[in-house]
Amino acid sequence: MSNLAIETVGLTYNFGTQTVVKNLSLQVPKGSIYGFLGPNGAGKTTTIKILLNLLKSPSDQVFIFGRDINTNRIASLKRMGALVEQPAIYGHLSGKENLVNRCLLLGIKKNKVAEMLSLVGLTDAANKKAGKYSLGMKQRLGIALALVSDPELLLLDEPTNGLDPNGIIEIRNLMIELATKHQKTILVSSHLLAEIERTATHVGIINKGELLFQGTINELHDLSKPTVKVEVDDIEKTIALLGPTEILQQKGSTVTIPFQSREDMANLNTLLVQNGIKVYTIGTERKDLENLFLDITSKN
Amino acid sequence: MRSLLVSLTSEFYKSRKTLAFWSAILLPLVICILMSWGFISQETKLANDPAQVLWFRYISAILGVMGVLLLPVLVIYNTYAITNMEYKGDTWKSLFSLPLSKFSVYTSKYIYIVFLTFITMFLFAIFIIGSGHMIELIKPTLEFGDYNPNTIIVKFFGKLFLSSLGIISIQFLMNLMWNDFLKPFGIGFLLTIMGIITANVGWKYVDYLPYAYPNLTVTKIMTSKGDITKMIVFDQGIYNSMICAAVVFILGYFIVAKKTIK
Numbered sequence: 325m326s327n328l329a330i331e332t333v334g335l336t337y338n339f340g341t342q343t344v345v346k347n348l349s350l351q352v353p354k355g356s357i358y359g360f361l362g363p364n365g366a367g368k369t370t371t372i373k374i375l376l377n378l379l380k381s382p383s384d385q386v387f388i389f390g391r392d393i394n395t396n397r398i399a400s401l402k403r404m405g406a407l408v409e410q411p412a413i414y415g416h417l418s419g420k421e422n423l424v425n426r427c428l429l430l431g432i433k434k435n436k437v438a439e440m441l442s443l444v445g446l447t448d449a450a451n452k453k454a455g456k457y458s459l460g461m462k463q464r465l466g467i468a469l470a471l472v473s474d475p476e477l478l479l480l481d482e483p484t485n486g487l488d489p490n491g492i493i494e495i496r497n498l499m500i501e502l503a504t505k506h507q508k509t510i511l512v513s514s515h516l517l518a519e520i521e522r523t524a525t526h527v528g529i530i531n532k533g534e535l536l537f538q539g540t541i542n543e544l545h546d547l548s549k550p551t552v553k554v555e556v557d558d559i560e561k562t563i564a565l566l567g568p569t570e571i572l573q574q575k576g577s578t579v580t581i582p583f584q585s586r587e588d589m590a591n592l593n594t595l596l597v598q599n600g601i602k603v604y605t606i607g608t609e610r611k612d613l614e615n616l617f618l619d620i621t622s623k624n
Numbered sequence: 625m626r627s628l629l630v631s632l633t634s635e636f637y638k639s640r641k642t643l644a645f646w647s648a649i650l651l652p653l654v655i656c657i658l659m660s661w662g663f664i665s666q667e668t669k670l671a672n673d674p675a676q677v678l679w680f681r682y683i684s685a686i687l688g689v690m691g692v693l694l695l696p697v698l699v700i701y702n703t704y705a706i707t708n709m710e711y712k713g714d715t716w717k718s719l720f721s722l723p724l725s726k727f728s729v730y731t732s733k734y735i736y737i738v739f740l741t742f743i744t745m746f747l748f749a750i751f752i753i754g755s756g757h758m759i760e761l762i763k764p765t766l767e768f769g770d771y772n773p774n775t776i777i778v779k780f781f782g783k784l785f786l787s788s789l790g791i792i793s794i795q796f797l798m799n800l801m802w803n804d805f806l807k808p809f810g811i812g813f814l815l816t817i818m819g820i821i822t823a824n825v826g827w828k829y830v831d832y833l834p835y836a837y838p839n840l841t842v843t844k845i846m847t848s849k850g851d852i853t854k855m856i857v858f859d860q861g862i863y864n865s866m867i868c869a870a871v872v873f874i875l876g877y878f879i880v881a882k883k884t885i886k
């Protein structure tokens with residue numbers, strides 16, 4: 325029995341002559357919050373549409389809970405809920421009516437509607453026409469529509485788009501709660517790493533249709549090797565003293581070298597001071613994920 | 625079957641507050657009210673007509689207005705409104721990502737548009753019968769009650785409904801292909817005008833132009849002069865309309881099944 329909620333095997337997808345997804349092998353473990361990261365136009369939405377069978381993939385390349393989506397479309401979709409791009413809502417119906425309509429289609433009891441409206445904070449605007457909702461309210465309604473069937477797997481395409489900081493925090497907490505308390509698997513796409521960093525357990529980074537990194541959030545952190553940054557009064561003398569040590573960067577009176585151990589860092593400090601060099605600051609630094617993300621996506 | 629039924633229920637739920645739904649109900653009501661008012665104001669001219677002639681005059685006046693132009697335009701508008709609901713809210717993608725068969729989603733929309741047209745025709749029949757008797761109540765000299773028009777009304781409006789099926793399929797397909805108002809509406813309107821002209825001049829291939837069928841039906845009803853024995857519901861035009869509806873419906877499904885939701 326596969327432990328993966330989503331698996332794609334060498335998935336390639338073309339729009340005409342343009343390849344939008346290239347040899348993509350996603351592996352989303354059950355119960356994870358999988359941050360699907362990439363700049364705009366990287367192929368995130370196309371991939372999500374393929375996972376929903378909105379775009380037809382070749383057979384035996386996309387598996388949802390271990391079953392090929394093409395041959396098990398309805399059975400797979402029964403276990404999924406999705407918010408793709410901007411929320412798909414009927415503007416002439418109220419928020420409540422949009423949810424009632426979804427309940428009708430999915431054969432769900434209508435008493436679930438009030439629960440969903442309260443979950444996404446739309447109870448007060450339940451009877452207002454959805455077309456008159458703000459972007460943030462539409463986004464919340466879209467999330468409620470995705471959640472109403474209580475799916476095991478949620479695909480959320482940039483769910484915090486248009487939300488204010490409070491709304492972003494609420495959605496973030498909701499995702500964590502759904503994964504931890506209700507054992508849901510969530511694939512959430514974003515172009516903002518900071519957004520994903522706070523919620524995701526696993527990360528996939530895509531650019532120009534290619535998966536450049538896939539692993540746990542800790543594995544992503546490990547990619548960023550720590551360095552030692554020293555600020556001194558005499559940079560030439562410092563460089564001469566460091567000798568064959570690899571200098572990663574030298575900027576003004578600051579020099580950056582690879583971090584070996586805390587002992588080595590203390591020895592370096594002693595060496596500089598004993599040679600009459602004034603050490604203003606010395607400390608370890610780790611490249612933040614934002615820069616790491618830029619590094620990874622600039623590779624292809 | 626379950627997914628077809630829930631999709632149909634959803635179509636009704638979504639459209640119940642739209643102009644398409646209400647125009648299907650209000651159009652027969654408004655036309656019948658206006659026509660009754662016309663009859664009441666012409667009482668002196670019509671008072672000597674026998675009941676059968678009165679009914680035929682009354683029905684043919686409504687059919688003339690409805691069948692020639694209003695029915696095709698209503699069908700064109702309804703198909704646009706029902707499909708446009710999904711384009712407007714960008715909801716095709718959510719509809720096709722639900723655990724429902726694509727065939728159910730497609731068929732339910734089509735059946736719902738056919739159902740709206742049927743409702744219009746059905747209400748025409750009901751309102752004509754009701755308003756005819758109402759006229760007699762207001763103006764007793766117009767003796768509508770001496771003749772039972774139920775059979776001819778059912779035949780006339782049944783035939784008119786069947787003659788619109790081909791147009792429904794073609795308009796439905798065009799609306800699925802284009803997220804646009806002008807293309808399906810413009811082409812549909814142009815073909816309707818062409819249908820009117822070709823039917824009136826008796827073009828020899830008119831039986832192959834679905835947009836001419838309602839007009840042909842009205843012409844046949846008028847020439848029957850209310851004689852039911854002369855009225856054949858299932859003639860070549862109606863068969864062609866039904867064949868066209870079935871062929872375009874099946875063709876449309878293959879287009880929808882391959883439709884890329886970008």
